Structure formats: structure tokens, C-alpha cells
Amino acid sequence: MAHQSWFWVVASFSFLIWSEAVGGEFYSSVDRMQDLAQVEQELLNATRLYLEQQQQQLELYIRYVEQIKEEHEWAMEQAHLDEYLGHPLHAFRLIKRLVQDWDAVVFEPIVANEPKEEFRQFLEAVTTDLGYPNHLELQGAVKGLARLQNVYNLSTSHLAEGEIGGYIYDSVLEWRECYEIGVQLFDLGDYRRSLEWLQEAFTLLRRNPEEDEEQHARYMSDIREYAALANFEVGNPKKAENLLNRILEPLPNHTAQQTLKYLENREPGKNLKEKTHSWSANYTRLCQGRRLSEESTGHPLKCFLDGKRHAYYTLAPLQVEPVHLDPDINVYHGMLNSEQILSIFEEADKLEMIRSAVAGTEGARTVKDLRVSQQTWLNYTSPVMGSISRIIQFVSGLDIAGAEWMQVANYGVGGQYEPHPDYFEVNLPKDFLGDRISTSMFYLSDVEQGGYTVFTKLNLFLPPVKGALVMWHNLHRSLDVDVRTLHAGCPVIVGSKRIGNIWMHSGYQEFRRPCNLTSDSYKSLAYRDSV
Known part of the structure; x- marks a missing residue:
């Protein structure tokens, strides 16, 4: 009993750790994963403990049954059963076993099964309190794999073999896993x-058949x-029919018979x-790290040190990598x-992470x-966030x-994050005083593969570099939107991408970034309908 109580205390302690992480959408964040x-580690520990407790109980039952079996065998060897039971101590022990021992040692523990009840309570708490993943989570992960294939031209066979x-x-x-992905898709x-x-899935199963031939055929x-249903949906009804008939040849009572009739009545x-x-x-x-060829401007961009941007950087100049001119996009390293x-x-861990949404009509946000x-x-109240606010002011002006x-x-x-602008236009x-005049994006992690930031109208891609800051203006000096700044966050292939975005509004910048006497929005007109 003490062992069982300890098990439940451990489980309860784990619930307290994760109580703030309740919610779905695990697949949309590596941190949530x-x-x-x-959770799975706790399930593993709890299941192992439950099985050990059940094994201990089972061994107790076995020892008790073996003991009674030996008693019966000894009685039959020494004398006839009536002579054995004629002994008062033997008779007492038989009655005692039937009145007390069988109940206490076997029947009551089997019926009560306290480890099973505690394990059931643990599972119930996991699935309700911790936001256990559901079918939609599985579909979200499968959609993520398909997205990687679409963007990076990853073949299914290579992906299944671990080549990414x-x-x-x-x-x-x-x-089985390939089959499940196919079903979900x-x-x-x-x-x-x-x-x-x-x-x-078919190729792998044929290469490594199941030991049970009947199971393998099923x-x-x-x-x-x-595969027949999928072929029918993409406009190959003849191939669908052939696949179903191949099933029905050895298995005439298979459900493929109903599937065939169902498809006969559909377009x-x-x-x-x-x-x-x-x-x-x-x-x-661009997500694949390939640019369109461009004519040389004759002025290649070069990295430089900037100690004049602000007095703060006099002794430790900014490490500037200009990656595009007009519009200016700069990466500030370190x-x-x-x-x-x-x-x-x-x-961030003190707060709740929620699924990112996109802006809709009338300020509404949808997932x-x-x-x-x-x-x-x-916010900017903590020491580290206060230092970041100073960095943004000093660098952006x-x-x-x-x-x-x-x-x-x-x-x-x-x-x-598919191509999008940061401005609203x-x-x-209602709480904005002016549109988003600039974007300052910190890379908070390196990414093993993928996760580039790309500007689709500027033929530009940027790999994430931990500790670097990327900065650009979303509005012209005239405060017209600059459509050239359309950008995207490419799918992460392997690794975890973490970023920190700060958007400045134009309403407070009249003297920091004043308008020109003439509009400069003409610069981006040629890009509005370009790709």
C-alpha cells in the first residue's frame, strides 16, 4: 500500500508541473512537443510501476496456490483424504483457508485490484488535465510532413528511410506508420x-512480410x-476497380465488395x-536556398562595423550585414x-503559449x-526585456x-508562416496609433535544417542565426505601405525555430523618421503584382 501511495504522489506532482500547459495544438510548437x-515518459514510468505491482501480486497468488497444491498432494500421498481430514489440525487449516485465506490472499485483492484503479485514475488525469493529443493533433503532424514534401521536394521513400x-x-x-500517414492524408x-x-507502405510490407500469412494478406x-479509393478520387476509376478485384480474387467476402458497389454509383x-x-x-x-539569377549592380554588399549609430555602440560597434538595398534590410549579428x-x-515560460493566428476582417484573428x-x-518590464527595448531604440532610431x-x-x-506583409494597410x-512602420526580428535559436526567412518579391533568403537581429521598414517615408516587404517563414525541416518580433508603429515617429516632401511610394508600385 505504501508503494501504491508513493506512485500516486509522483503522478500528482507531475500534474502540478504541467497544469499550466493544458491545451491542444502540440504539433504547432516544438516546445509543446x-x-x-x-507526458509519455510519465506514462512509461506509471505503466512500468503498474506492471511491477501486478507482477508482484501475481507471484503472491502463484506461491499461495503452489502451497495449497503441495498440501493436497502430501495429504494424498500420506493417507486417504478421510484419514487426513480426520486429524483436527488438518481440518482446522482447511476451514481457515476457505473462510479467511482465500478471501484475504486471492479473492479480495483480485476484485479490488488497487494498482489497476490507481492506474486508471492516472490515465484519466493525463487525458483530461494535460491536454492529451487527439485525432486532430495527428492530422496536424501529418499535414506538417506533407508541407515539408511540397516545399522542399522531399520524396516519400527517402523520408520514410530517414533521409531528409x-x-x-x-x-x-x-x-504501419506509412500506412497511417496515407490514411490521414x-x-x-x-x-x-x-x-x-x-x-x-505496400512496398515495405512486401519487403518484410508478416509471419502470419493470413494477417499479411489482410x-x-x-x-x-x-489505394483504390484514392485512385478513384484523382480520376483513375479503372485502376481503382483493378485494385479492388485483386483483393476479391482470394477474398471474395472482403469489404472491397461493398467498396466496389459504392464506387459504381459515384462519379x-x-x-x-x-x-x-x-x-x-x-x-x-527561396526556402530551398536558391535565388533567381540577377544582373550585377556593380556595388556588392559588404559587411561593416557601425559605431556611429548610437553612442552605446562606440566601443562595441554593430556588426552589420546589409542583405538588400531599397528597401533596406539589414542583419545585425551578435x-x-x-x-x-x-x-x-x-x-515566456511564465505565460501561456497559444496557437498563432492571422489577422482577418475588422481586426478578427483566425487560426x-x-x-x-x-x-x-x-512586455518591457523585466531586466532582459528592458535591455531589448534599448537595443531596438538605439538601432532603429x-x-x-x-x-x-x-x-x-x-x-x-x-x-x-506563408508569404505575408507585416503592415495592416x-x-x-483600434489600439494602434499608426501602422507597423518597422519589423525587428530576433533569431532566438539556430535551426538545423529549413526555417529560412524569405522575401519573395526581393529574391532574398536569410537562414536563422542565433542572436542576430533582422530589421526592415514596412512603410515608405510617405507612410504608404511598401509591398516589396512581403516575406515568409519557411517550414522547419529539422530542429526548433524560435524568434522574437517587435513591431514599431508610425504614430510616434514624426520626428524620428519624418516624411519626405514628395511621396516615395512609387518605388514599390512595380512590385505590387509581381511574384
């Missing part, structure tokens, strides 16, 4: 990609049936190409050290797959009074 890893972006990892997928309506994963039939899907956005080609190219970044994470990450907001709180974001499985939130 770490919470899931802790030219690197080979230890993690490989079994046929089918349910999501991505029939072409579903077929690729179903084919991979699994092969299940894959063929889903097959149309073999249409997927719709793509005008920016799609540039987006995927702006935050690891200790400062850790302090930012500690501040969409074009932005897959989680975020929280930090703008007034921090016109700044939103720092948005700390973390990207999850295939996490991304219309439907400006």
Missing part, C-alpha cells in the same frame, strides 16, 4: 500524396482498398492539377547572447494552416513608445 515527451534534405537520420518509418483530401504513402488488402474525381499561389514558385525556391536568450525563454506556430507576448510587446514564437512540425486595430 517537449511537454508531450514528458540530403541528410540521413537514424529515424525510419515502418510500413486521404481523410484530409490530399489523395495524390496519400497514394505515395500507401505505395510506400494488411495488403487494406492498403490496396485505400470519379477529376484529374486536375493542384491550385498554386502566384508566389509559390519563388517561395519554394545582438543577444545565450544568457539573454535564456532569460527571454524563462519569461489557419498558413501559419503554424505558437506564441506569447512579453525609433521611439519604443510606438512598439507592440515582443512576440515570442516557436515553430512546430513543418512550422511555417486596412482594418487597423
Whole structure:
């Protein structure tokens, strides 16, 4: 009993640790996925303890039964049963066993099964209090894998074998996992990609057949049936029919019979190409680290040290990497050290991370797959955030009074933010005094693969560099929006991408960045309809 109580105390302590992390959307943040890893570790520990307790109880039952068995065997060897029971002590022991021992040692523990009840309570607490992942979480992770394939041209077979972006990892997928991905993609309506994963599952299963031939045949039939449905949806009804007939030849009573009748009464899907956005080609190219060829301007951009921006940088000049001129986009390296970044994470951990949303009409914000990450907001009251506010003021020359709180974001499985502007232009939130005049984005982590920041209209990509700051203006000096600043956060292939965004508003910058006498918005007109 003491052991069981200790088990429940450990479980309760774990609940207190994670009580603030209740909620879904685990797949949209690697940090939240770490919470899931802790949950699974607790499940592993609790299950192991439960099995050990059950094993101990089972061994007790076995010892007791063996003891009674030996008593009976001895009685039959020494004398007849009536002579054995004629002895008063033997008779007493038999009655005592039936009145007390069997109940106390076997029946009551089996019926009560306290370890089982405590384990049930633990599972109930995990699934309700900790925001246990559901079917939508699985679909979100699968969509992330498909997104990586679409953007980085990753083949299904290479991905299943653990080869990602030219690197080979230890993690490989079994046929069951490939089959599950195919099924989920089918349910999501991505029939072409579903077929690729179903084919991979079929290949792996055929290469490593199940020991049970009947089970193996059933699994092969299940894959063929889903592949038939997917083929029908992409406009290949004949192939769908052939696949179903191959199932029915050896198994005439298989459910494929009903599937075949169902498809006979439906119109097959149309073999249409997927719709793509005008920016799609540039987006995927830049995310892969490839630029379009450009004519040389004759003035190559060079890194330099800037000690004149502000007196604060006189002794330790800014390390400036200009990556684009007109509009000016600069990367400032070494702006935050690891200790400062850790302090930012500690501040963020005190708050609840929520799924990132996108702006809609009339200031409404909605969750969409074009932005897959989680975020929280930090004010400038803590020491580390106070130092960051000074950095932004000194580097940008703008007034921090016109700044939103720092948005700390973390990207999850295939996490991304499709091409978007940071300015609002219309439907400006009521609490904004002016539009977002500038963006200051800190990279708070390196990323092993992927996760570039790309500017689709400027033929520019930037790999994340921990501690660096990227800064640009979203508005012209005339305060017209600069459409050339359309940018995106590419999907993270491997690793965790963490950033901190600070947006300054134009309403406080009249004397910091005054308007010119003539409008300069003409500079971006040629880009408005370009890709």
C-alpha cells in the first residue's frame, strides 16, 4: 500500500508541473512537443510501476496456490483424504483457508485490484488535465510532413528511410506508420500524396512480410482498398476497380465488395492539377536556398562595423550585414547572447503559449494552416526585456513608445508562416496609433535544417542565426505601405525555430523618421503584382 501511495504522489506532482500547459495544438510548437515527451515518459514510468505491482501480486497468488497444491498432494500421498481430514489440525487449516485465506490472499485483492484503479485514475488525469493529443493533433503532424514534401521536394521513400534534405537520420518509418500517414492524408483530401504513402507502405510490407500469412494478406488488402479509393478520387476509376478485384480474387467476402458497389454509383474525381499561389514558385525556391539569377549592380554588399549609430555602440560597434538595398534590410549579428536568450525563454515560460493566428476582417484573428506556430507576448518590464527595448531604440532610431510587446514564437512540425506583409494597410486595430512602420526580428535559436526567412518579391533568403537581429521598414517615408516587404517563414525541416518580433508603429515617429516632401511610394508600385 505504501508503494501504491508513493506512485500516486509522483503522478500528482507531475500534474502540478504541467497544469499550466493544458491545451491542444502540440504539433504547432516544438516546445509543446517537449511537454508531450514528458507526458509519455510519465506514462512509461506509471505503466512500468503498474506492471511491477501486478507482477508482484501475481507471484503472491502463484506461491499461495503452489502451497495449497503441495498440501493436497502430501495429504494424498500420506493417507486417504478421510484419514487426513480426520486429524483436527488438518481440518482446522482447511476451514481457515476457505473462510479467511482465500478471501484475504486471492479473492479480495483480485476484485479490488488497487494498482489497476490507481492506474486508471492516472490515465484519466493525463487525458483530461494535460491536454492529451487527439485525432486532430495527428492530422496536424501529418499535414506538417506533407508541407515539408511540397516545399522542399522531399520524396516519400527517402523520408520514410530517414533521409531528409540530403541528410540521413537514424529515424525510419515502418510500413504501419506509412500506412497511417496515407490514411490521414486521404481523410484530409490530399489523395495524390496519400497514394505515395500507401505505395510506400505496400512496398515495405512486401519487403518484410508478416509471419502470419493470413494477417499479411489482410494488411495488403487494406492498403490496396485505400489505394483504390484514392485512385478513384484523382480520376483513375479503372485502376481503382483493378485494385479492388485483386483483393476479391482470394477474398471474395472482403469489404472491397461493398467498396466496389459504392464506387459504381459515384462519379470519379477529376484529374486536375493542384491550385498554386502566384508566389509559390519563388517561395519554394527561396526556402530551398536558391535565388533567381540577377544582373550585377556593380556595388556588392559588404559587411561593416557601425559605431556611429548610437553612442552605446562606440566601443562595441554593430556588426552589420546589409542583405538588400531599397528597401533596406539589414542583419545585425551578435545582438543577444545565450544568457539573454535564456532569460527571454524563462519569461515566456511564465505565460501561456497559444496557437498563432492571422489577422482577418475588422481586426478578427483566425487560426489557419498558413501559419503554424505558437506564441506569447512579453512586455518591457523585466531586466532582459528592458535591455531589448534599448537595443531596438538605439538601432532603429525609433521611439519604443510606438512598439507592440515582443512576440515570442516557436515553430512546430513543418512550422511555417506563408508569404505575408507585416503592415495592416486596412482594418487597423483600434489600439494602434499608426501602422507597423518597422519589423525587428530576433533569431532566438539556430535551426538545423529549413526555417529560412524569405522575401519573395526581393529574391532574398536569410537562414536563422542565433542572436542576430533582422530589421526592415514596412512603410515608405510617405507612410504608404511598401509591398516589396512581403516575406515568409519557411517550414522547419529539422530542429526548433524560435524568434522574437517587435513591431514599431508610425504614430510616434514624426520626428524620428519624418516624411519626405514628395511621396516615395512609387518605388514599390512595380512590385505590387509581381511574384
